[in-house]
Amino acid sequence: xxxxxVVHGGAWAIPExxxxxxxxxxxxAACEGFSVLKKGGSALDAVEAAVRSLEDNDVFNAHGAVLNxxxxxxxxxxxxxxxxxxxxxxxxxxxxxxxxxxxRAVMEKLQTDHMMLTSRGANLFxxxxxxxxxxxEELVSEFERKEWEKHKxxxxxxxxxxxxxxxxxxxxVAVDSTGNVACATSTGGIRNKMVGRVGDSPLICGGYADxxxxxxxxxxxxxxxxxxxxxxxxxxxMEQKPAAEASExxxxxxxxxxxxxxxxxxxxxxxxxxxxxxTERMAWAAVENDTLWYGLNPQE
Amino acid sequence: xxxxxVVHGGAGHIPSxxxxxxxGGVCAAVKAGYSLLTAGxxxxxxVVEAVVNMEDNPHFNAxxxxxxxxxxxxxxxxxxxxxxxxxSGAVSAVSNITNPVKLARLVMEKxxxxxxxxxxxxxxxxxxxxxEVSTESLITEYxxxxxxxxxxxxxxxxxxxxxxxxxxxxVAVDSEGNVACATSTGGILNKMEGxxxxTPCIGSGGYADxxxxxxxxxxxxxxxxKVVLARHILFHMEQGRSVEEASDLGLSHMRSRVKGLGGVVxxxxxxxxxxxxxSNQMAWAAACDQTLHWGLYKGEHFTEAIVQTL
Numbered sequence: 001x002x003x004x005x006v007v008h009g010g011a012w013a014i015p016e017x018x019x020x021x022x023x024x025x026x027x028x029a030a031c032e033g034f035s036v037l038k039k040g041g042s043a044l045d046a047v048e049a050a051v052r053s054l055e056d057n058d059v060f061n062a063h064g065a066v067l068n069x070x071x072x073x074x075x076x077x078x079x080x081x082x083x084x085x086x087x088x089x090x091x092x093x094x095x096x097x098x099x100x101x102x103x104r105a106v107m108e109k110l111q112t113d114h115m116m117l118t119s120r121g122a123n124l125f126x127x128x129x130x131x132x133x134x135x136x137e138e139l140v141s142e143f144e145r146k147e148w149e150k151h152k153x154x155x156x157x158x159x160x161x162x163x164x165x166x167x168x169x170x171x172x173v174a175v176d177s178t179g180n181v182a183c184a185t186s187t188g189g190i191r192n193k194m195v196g197r198v199g200d201s202p203l204i205c206g207g208y209a210d211x212x213x214x215x216x217x218x219x220x221x222x223x224x225x226x227x228x229x230x231x232x233x234x235x236x237x238m239e240q241k242p243a244a245e246a247s248e249x250x251x252x253x254x255x256x257x258x259x260x261x262x263x264x265x266x267x268x269x270x271x272x273x274x275x276x277x278x279t280e281r282m283a284w285a286a287v288e289n290d291t292l293w294y295g296l297n298p299q300e
Numbered sequence: 301x302x303x304x305x306v307v308h309g310g311a312g313h314i315p316s317x318x319x320x321x322x323x324g325g326v327c328a329a330v331k332a333g334y335s336l337l338t339a340g341x342x343x344x345x346x347v348v349e350a351v352v353n354m355e356d357n358p359h360f361n362a363x364x365x366x367x368x369x370x371x372x373x374x375x376x377x378x379x380x381x382x383x384x385x386x387x388s389g390a391v392s393a394v395s396n397i398t399n400p401v402k403l404a405r406l407v408m409e410k411x412x413x414x415x416x417x418x419x420x421x422x423x424x425x426x427x428x429x430x431x432e433v434s435t436e437s438l439i440t441e442y443x444x445x446x447x448x449x450x451x452x453x454x455x456x457x458x459x460x461x462x463x464x465x466x467x468x469x470x471v472a473v474d475s476e477g478n479v480a481c482a483t484s485t486g487g488i489l490n491k492m493e494g495x496x497x498x499t500p501c502i503g504s505g506g507y508a509d510x511x512x513x514x515x516x517x518x519x520x521x522x523x524x525x526k527v528v529l530a531r532h533i534l535f536h537m538e539q540g541r542s543v544e545e546a547s548d549l550g551l552s553h554m555r556s557r558v559k560g561l562g563g564v565v566x567x568x569x570x571x572x573x574x575x576x577x578x579s580n581q582m583a584w585a586a587a588c589d590q591t592l593h594w595g596l597y598k599g600e601h602f603t604e605a606i607v608q609t610l
Contacts, residue, residue: 074420113522118494194420197420204525205501232531258386
């Protein structure tokens with residue numbers, strides 16, 4: 001079984017000055033995730049490694065995080081294992097550098113079978129497993145602080161920013177040599193969001209993985225993704241259609257039904273993959289058989 | 301279109317001394333929702349009214365009567381969804397308010413977001429002028445006694461909570477053929493602070509789409525999340541299955557794939573309804589054509605004419 005890993009760095013109108021850094025960021029993350037697969041690691045290990053690499057990269061919002069209406073950072077993440085449908089998620093968690101790893105700890109290290117922890121409860125759990133906290137300033141780039149000052153109002157923010165700026169979730173999907181699939185998605189959300197706003201990323205709408213059909217990670221306007229449970233919709237189409245067509249159908253449906261644009265990356269257990277988006281741009285990269293594929297604009 | 305409301309008061313094992321109260325509660329809730337519908341109210345109005353009715357009823361694990369977290373607190377989750385345009389509102393891990401489903405509706409109608417959590421949801425509730433209530437006022441003697449029992453050495457909280465899940469929910473179709481769903485819960489006994497289950501998650505705790513139908517779920521939250529149960533059932537309906545077949549297919553998939561039990565109430569856009577469960581019991585009630593339907597055990601289905609008081 002050929003192992004495959006695909007990553008995205010968010011679907012939006014990525015401005016020219018961030019374009020080349022976004023592309024090199026997703027390429028590096030794809031290679032990092034694929035090297036895990038090549039060494040015999042699981043799909044789960046690979047998507048976590050790829051998303052950590054994106055979270056650690058200032059270009060993307062997951063770590064170069066956006067600020068909410070109070071000027072704070074609140075992060076959301078999910079990870080899901082296609083073998084068991086086990087998943088872990090955190091929402092509105094503050095001051096940790098790798099929310100995806102905390103999500104994985106929720107999946108694997110809890111004595112209970114809880115799947116999602118939110119807000120202070122998530123931070124308490126991070127503390128209990130000895131995960132280091134970092135100060136808000138370390139999570140925010142200077143660029144973001146300036147942009148936030150300019151757009152303190154969410155309503156204006158969303159009109160001007162969405163499809164323009166300030167919203168890039170990151171994610172990864174992978175299939176390993178034994179045919180197991182996994183997905184992970186991580187985000188800082190939308191600039192000027194209300195305190196406590198939870199988008200699609202930590203929910204099963206923002207990512208889904210099932211060995212019987214495949215794995216998906218989504219990006220775009222979270223509220224719209226939630227309304228159409230985008231990841232689950234793509235997976236349902238994949239039970240009947242090829243991966244690329246399934247993604248296109250679901251993204252088109254989201255456009256028609258709730259006027260939302262976004263993007264998705266998918267893999268199937270047999271190693272088919274696709275990176276699809278209806279926004280102006282989406283930075284993506286994939287590694288298959290030691291070949292790196294990548295793109296930013298449609299048709300690349 | 302004939303108006304319909306179907307509600308559930310949770311799937312699982314309902315102790316016999318609680319059964320009567322649960323049955324009375326779901327019947328009262330469905331009547332409250334139905335009288336709004338027959339007076340020309342929307343399906344969203346009806347599901348919110350029915351769920352508020354059960355949140356206010358201490359027999360259910362939602363609002364007053366919610367189970368307690370490991371730390372002895374109350375943290376509630378709720379969701380509402382409007383099948384006309386898929387707009388939805390949810391709150392997770394909220395404390396100190398009587399009706400989380402009302403706050404979820406405000407998130408849907410007054411913000412551009414879909415879900416607010418914990419402290420942020422509390423700030424929003426204050427902005428909306430929702431009255432804060434004490435934690436004590438949400439705790440019943442019964443929920444405190446169960447929590448205490450679980451603090452004792454040798455207690456097995458996981459086993460204890462598996463049987464008794466009292467999430468509440470409702471689905472409705474109004475005279476214009478619009479569908480809606482709402483679900484509300486106190487979660488699971490002895491949960492960690494910040495635990496979020498399926499209830500506030502669109503597609504898991506509920507889903508409503510005029511072109512297919514509406515579902516509200518109850519049962520083992522983590523299992524419901526894994527299979528995105530409500531959306532899964534609607535997929536089967538899109539493929540031409542009846543509400544009952546689709547509900548049973550979804551529940552049996554959840555049982556075989558992730559060993560989870562639960563129950564659902566379902567309506568479709570044509571006005572068919574069902575209340576199905578894979579657990580031992582589910583308190584449910586439905587109202588349509590001036591008739592009240594209800595049941596608790598598998599195969600039970602009582603009916604009675606609804607006499608509307610003016």
